[in-house]
Amino acid sequence: MTELEKGPRGQRRGRGARERILDASLRLFREQGINNTGMDQLCMAAHVSKRTAYQHFTSKDELVIEYLRRHDPDTMPDVFDRPDLTPRERLLAAFDKPRQVPPQEVTPLCPFIAAAVEITDPHHAARRRAHDYKKSVAVRFAETARQAGATDPEQLGEQLALLLDGASARTRVLGIETLPTAAAIAALLIDNALPAAQPEAVEG
Known part of the structure; x- marks a missing residue:
C-alpha cells in the first residue's frame, strides 16, 4: 500500500487508514447500530476509499x-486491574459511569449486548465474541469476589454480571442513568456475600 492514499472525495490522506476505519466504527456502531451503518458511511467518516477499506477488512x-475486540480486549482492565482499589472497591467500580462518556449523556448500551441483539445468526463470529466476552466479565467478577473473601465468589460474580447487563439495557430503554441504583444493589449483594466481621474479644 502506498504511503498516501486518496479518500472518497479525492483528498490525499496519510497513513493510518485502518485506525481511522476502526475509530469510525467505534463511533457510528455505538450511535446508530451495526445494521444501520453501511460501509459507504464508514468510509466517508474515515476518509478512505471503499477499495482501501476492503484492503484492511x-x-x-x-x-x-x-x-x-478493540472496544475492550482485556475485559474492563480500568476496573479490575486497578491497584489503588481494594477488591470490594473494584467490584463496585464496575458500576461507575465509564470515563469516556460525557457527564450529560447516559451510559450507552454495552456494544456486546447490542451486537448480539442485531446479529441473529448464533454461529456468527461476532455473536461468539459477545458470548465469550460476557462469560469473561462474570469470571473477572468472580476472581475479584474471591479476593474480597466472598463465601461463594462464582455466584456473586454471576449476580453482579447480570446486574451490570440489566442496568445497561434499562438505561438504553428508558434513557435515564440506572448505574447508581445498580451500584446500591451491588453493594448489598457484595456485603451479604462477604463473611461477617468477627467481633473483638471483650477484655475482663
Missing part, C-alpha cells in the same frame, strides 16, 4: 469482529 463482518 475483507468484509463488514470482519470489521464488526475487530470493532468488538
Whole structure:
C-alpha cells in the first residue's frame, strides 16, 4: 500500500487508514447500530476509499469482529486491574459511569449486548465474541469476589454480571442513568456475600 492514499472525495490522506476505519466504527456502531451503518458511511467518516477499506477488512463482518475486540480486549482492565482499589472497591467500580462518556449523556448500551441483539445468526463470529466476552466479565467478577473473601465468589460474580447487563439495557430503554441504583444493589449483594466481621474479644 502506498504511503498516501486518496479518500472518497479525492483528498490525499496519510497513513493510518485502518485506525481511522476502526475509530469510525467505534463511533457510528455505538450511535446508530451495526445494521444501520453501511460501509459507504464508514468510509466517508474515515476518509478512505471503499477499495482501501476492503484492503484492511475483507468484509463488514470482519470489521464488526475487530470493532468488538478493540472496544475492550482485556475485559474492563480500568476496573479490575486497578491497584489503588481494594477488591470490594473494584467490584463496585464496575458500576461507575465509564470515563469516556460525557457527564450529560447516559451510559450507552454495552456494544456486546447490542451486537448480539442485531446479529441473529448464533454461529456468527461476532455473536461468539459477545458470548465469550460476557462469560469473561462474570469470571473477572468472580476472581475479584474471591479476593474480597466472598463465601461463594462464582455466584456473586454471576449476580453482579447480570446486574451490570440489566442496568445497561434499562438505561438504553428508558434513557435515564440506572448505574447508581445498580451500584446500591451491588453493594448489598457484595456485603451479604462477604463473611461477617468477627467481633473483638471483650477484655475482663
